[in-house]
Amino acid sequence: MELDPLTLGALVGVTTIVVLFSGISVAIGLILVSIGFLALFDFNHWQAIAWLPETLFAELNDFALLSIPMFILMGAAVASTRAGSDLYEALERWLTRVPGGLVVSNLGACAIFSALSGSSPATCAAIGKMGIPEMRKRGYPPEVAAGSIAAGGTLGILIPPSVTMIVYGIATETSIGRLFLAGALPGLLLVVLFMAWAIFDTWRRGAGEVLTPTVYSWGQKFASLIRVIPFLLVILGVLFALYGGVATPSETAAVGALLVLLFAVAIYRLWRVRDLWVVLRDSTKESVMILLIIGAAGLFSHMLSSLFITQTVAAWIGELQVNRWVLMGAINLFLLVAGFFLPPVAVILMAAPVLLPIVLAAGFDPYWFAAVLTINMEIGLITPPVGLNLYVINGIAPDIRLQTILRGSLPFVACMVLAIIILCVFPEIATWLPEAVMGPVIQ
Template sequence: MSGLVIGAIVGALLLVMMALGVPVAYALGLTALLAIIVFLSPSEFWYFANTTFDSLNSFSLLAVPLFILMGAVFGRSKASDDLLEAAHVWFGRVRGGLAMSSVLACAMFSALTGSSPATSAAIGKIAIPEMIRRGYPKDVATGAIVAGGTLGILIPPSVTLILYGISTEQSIGQLFLGGVVPGIMITVMFCVWIFISLTLKRLRAGAPIIPEKVPAGTSAGGGAASGDSGTATSGDGELSAIERAELYSWAHRIKILVKVIPFLTLIVGVLATLYLGIATPSEAAAVGALGAFVLVAVFYRSLNLRKILDVGLETTRTGTMIMMIIAFSAVLGQILAFLGVPQELAAAIAGMEVNRWIIFIAMNVVFLILGFFVPPVAIILITMPVLFPVVVALGFDPIWFGIVMTLNMEMGLITPPVGLNLFVVQGIAPEVPLRDILLGALPYVGVLAVGILVLCVFPDLVTWLPSQMLGTG
C-alpha cells in the first residue's frame, strides 16, 4: 500500500473521530494507536510512549505555558479597561470611533495575552455593552470584537506562532517579527471596514445612523467623564454617539496614556530581548510572566490568593490541553513520516506540472475547511508534519507561509460551526442573537482574505522586518 493511500486512510479516520466529538488530543492519540496496529505492529507500541515523552522533553516548549500565564495575569486585571479607554481617547474622533477603538484595544491586548478567546472576552465584556448603549447596530458592535479577537494569534507574542516555529524548526523570533507588520495592517483594515460599513448603513437608511443620544459628560467606559475631558456637547446638552467626535484635553490624554505605557513597555522589552538574541523564547516568557505579576500588583493592587489560584488553574488547563495536542500530534506525525507519507506527497506534488500558486490555494482551502471544526493549534500540529516538506519543495518562504497560514486560521475563529470567537462573544453578550453576531463577523472573513492576497503580492511585508532586525533573508 502506498504512503499516499495510508495517509488518506489515517486522515479520514482522524476526521471521523473529531466529527464524532472526540476531543482533538484524544482523537490524535487514538488515531496514532490504530495506525500502529494496522500499518506497523502491536510490538511497536513502545514507539508511542517514547515519542510522546521525547516530543515534550524540550526546553523551548516552556514558552507556551509561560506566555499563557502572562496572558492569564493580564486577563484577570483591569488592563483591558484601561486599554479600551486609552484607544478611545486617542483614536475615537471618527465615525465608528468606539468600534475602531475596540479593535485597537484588542490589538494591544493581544500583545499582552497572545490569545484570541481571552482578547475577545476581556475587551468585549466592556466594549459591547457600551457600543450598544450608544446606539451602535448590534452586528457592528459584536463583529468588531469577534474580528479584533482574532489578532491574538497573529500579533506577537503568539502561542500559535510559537507552535508553528517548534513544529517546523523555524526561528520563533523571526516569526514574531514577521507578524508585526501584518498585524498592524490587519488592524487598520478592520478599522477601515468599520468606517465603510457604518457609512453604507447611513446611506441605506437615508438618515443619521445613530439616532440615540448619550448624556453629556459620559466617558467611553460608561461612567462620568473626568473634569478635564473637555467633551463637546450639543445645544440641548446631549451627545450623539457616532455623529460627533468626542473631544478630550491633552491633559486627559496624557493621563490615560501613562496608565497603559508600563504594560506596553513590558511587551516591547520581552520581545526585544527575544529579537536581539539576549534571551530564548522560554526565558523571555518567564520574564514577561514575572513582570505581569509585578505590574498588576503595583498598578491595580488586586492580586490576592484567590486570583493567583484562578490564574494557576487557567494556565494549567489551557497549557495541559495544548501539550497533549503537541504530544499526540508528534506521535502521529512521526508514524506518518516512518510510513513515507510526507515524502511521497512532496514528491508527487513536485512532479505535477501545476503552478505552485494553485497548490498554495489548495492548501489554504484545506486550512480554511479545517478551521471550521478544529482550533488553530491543532491545525498546525496536524498538518505541518505532512505539508511543510511540500511548502519547502515549492520554494515558499517558511516564515511568510507561517504568517499567511495564521491569517487563514483567523478566518476559522469567526466562521461557523465551531468559530470559537463567535461563541465567546455570545457568552459575554447573551442578549445579542447569534445571527447578529454571525452577520457582523462574516465580512471580516473577506477582509482577512484580502489581507492574504496583499501578503501574496507583497511578501516583503512579512520578510522585511526579520531580515532587517536579524540579518536573515
C-alpha cells in the same frame, strides 16, 4: 494488511476527522488514531507501539516549549485584571472624534489586548463586556458591535508575542524570533484593514454616535494611559530582548510573565491568594492542554512517517505539474476548511510538518507561509461550525443572535482574505522585517 500509502493517507484523514468530530479531545483523538493505524498497518507494529511513550515525551523534551506556559501565564495575569477595560477606555478617549471612532477604538483595544494575553476568547470577553454595550448605546447596529469584537479578538494569534507562532516554530524547527517578526507587519496590515472597513461601514450606514461624544481634555487623555503603559512596555521589552539577542524566547517569556504578574499585583491589587490561584490554575490548564496536543501531534506525525504517508504525499504533490500559485491556493483552501473544524494549535501541529517541505519545494518562504497559515486560522475562529469567538460573544451578549454575530464578522473575514491576497502579491510584508533585523536566512 497492505495498502498503497496514498490510499492509506486518505483513510487516515477520514478516520481522524470522524474521531475528532465525535467530541473527544484533540490530543486523545490523535493518540488513538496513531496507535490504531500503527497496530493495523505497521508490519513491526508491537515494537512501534512500545516506542510510542518515548516518542511522546521526546516531543516535549524541548527547551523552547517552556516559553508557551510562560506566555500563557503572562496572558492569564492580564486577563484577570481590569487591563482590558482600562485599555478600552484609553483608546476611546483618544479616538472619540474619529468617524466610527468607537469601533476603531474597540479594534485597537482588541489588537493590543490580544497581543498581551495571546488568547482570542479572553480578548473577546475582556473588551466585549464594555465595548458591545457602549457601541449599542451609541447607535451602532448589533452586528457591527458584536462582529468587530469577534474579529478583533483573532489578532492575538498573529501579532507577537504569539503562542501560535511558537507552536509553528517548534513543529517546523524554524526560528521563533523570525516568526514573531514575520507576523508583525501582516498583523498591522490586518488592523489597518479592519479599521478602514469600520470607518467606511460607519460612514455608509450613517450609524453610530447617536449620543454626543464626550469631550476629553488632554489631561484626561494622558491620565487614561497611566495603567496601560507599563504592560505595553513589558511587551516592547520582551520583543527587544528577543530580537536583540539578549535572551532566548524561553528566558524572555519567563521575565515577561514575572513582570506582568508584578504589575498586576501593584496596579490592580491582585495579591489575594484566591486571585493568584485562579491565574495559576487557568494558565496551567491551558498550558497542559497545548503541550498534550503537541505530544499527541508528534505521535501522529511519527505514525504518518512510519507508514510512509508523509513522504509519499510530498513526492506525489512534487510531481504534479501545476503552477506553484495553484498549489498554494489548494493549500490555503485546505487550511481554511481545517480551521473551520479544528483549533489553530491542532491544525498547525498536524499540517505544518507535512506542508512545509511542499511549500519549500515550490519556492515559498517558510516565514511568509507562517503568516498566511495563521490568517487562515484566524478566519476559522469566527466562522462556524467551531467559530470559538462567535460563541464567546454570544455568551457575553446573549440577546444578540449567533446569526447576527456571524453576519457582522463576515466583512472582517473578507478583510482577512484580502490580506492573504496582498501577502501573496507583496510577500515582502512578511519577509522584510525578519531579514532587516536578523539578516537573511542561511539555507
